Amino acid sequence: MVFSRENFDQLLGENANLKSEVSLLQEKVQCLMKKLFGRSSEKLSPDQLMLELEELRELQEALELAETKAELAEEEPAASKRGKRKGLDARVPKDLPTETVIIDLDEVKANPELYKKIGEVRTVRLDVTPTRFFQTVTIRNKYKKRADRSVASLIAPAPKQLIENSYASVGLVLHIILSKYCDHLPLYRQEQIFKQRFGVEISRKTMGGWMYLVAQWLSLI
Template identity: 35%
Template sequence: MDNPSILADASLPDDPVLLKAIIRELLAAHGESQKEIDTLRHRLDLLLKRVYGPKSDRIHPDQPSVFDEADLPQPAPALEPPRTEEPTKNRKKGHGRKALPGNLRRETTEIDIPEVEKRAIGGNWVRIGEEISEKLDYKPSSLFVQQTIRPKYVIRFDDGSQDQLKVAELPPDAFPKSKAAPGLIADVIVSKLVDHLPLYRQEQRYARQGVEIARSTLCVWLADAAEVLHPLYQLMKADLLNAPILHTDDTTVRDKIAGIDTILDNYSD
């Protein structure tokens, strides 16, 4: 049956088998029509979005759609001109790997041929050079105890004078009453203010190295460091204020900006 949809009710057969066959053909035709309708509706939506959609989604009308590439005529592949080999001397060499910085400390490990192998081969082995390979390595920071030893002396005089006790004086210390050396306090300051590492994470980091340092202790160290470094802060502040040009970021000081605008408006009036 070429087109069962145009059959009239009067021309339908009475045989149930034929009626079922007609229904199956009608359902198949309806499915194909629905697919075509969905495809056309999708293309219409894309076209409307390209023309009337938001600016961020709008596409120039002359720009082809990536969904219609199969329908567009494909251009013939262009013939590439024959490649000519360039002379070797004109080719640029690759940059290769950059050498590791020379200012880094080197830890050298020498690996020699075992003596057993040397004796097995025999002959006179004369060292004429060496092969050096380098890899960048890292050792995590570690805690250690800075121990200062000061010899203690007793001075006895032959003339019977009273003996004297002498011990070398400690060098100047910014934190004389603290158990933390300046290097450890500097690590706490840099980790928090430069690397943005909270104190509770620093506490965990030191605990992994076997030393329990409470966050309250770290806070005290920061406060002591702020008090010690306050004169240096004042000098830096004075140096900045004496500069001919001072660049600042005042985006968060909205009340001051509003006050300045008010003063300017009153001055202009």
């Protein structure tokens, strides 16, 4: 159903008038109920009361109908202003990584030489991988010369750590910093999230020490 601006304004006016009439009738009914059941000696005919109530019911129905039409009239311009919905390509970065899953029938997989591909149907969905913890293990092999065992063993130098003698990686510290200062997650809440969702225990005191070191490094710039 399409409403013009003139019809829309007319419906709003009718809606306001009906609301006013219903309010007046409600006050009138309250007054009539007091006269009928209150202490006043004035008597009221039951027929007169039923007539007033019937008139009130009809006005309420008319009000509900007018409100429904007004809501439809409000939705119609909004839908026309929205226009065509943006596609997924316009909502995500151009360089967003893509994972492709190919699904074939079992009979095609069993005998691919019997079939010829004539087309495909693509369905694109936006997915996300939640935060996940994993361990990075660095192994440095030690070697000894076979010909001369008196020579000291050889081993590759250890890679430089962000925080010496700490199990924290650059990725972990960066995640905590972004969560605290960009996502407004205090350290105690991060501690709870790590333990409850992932079973990883990192105390807020430990994370606070890491934040202190990072703050010292950044103070130089």
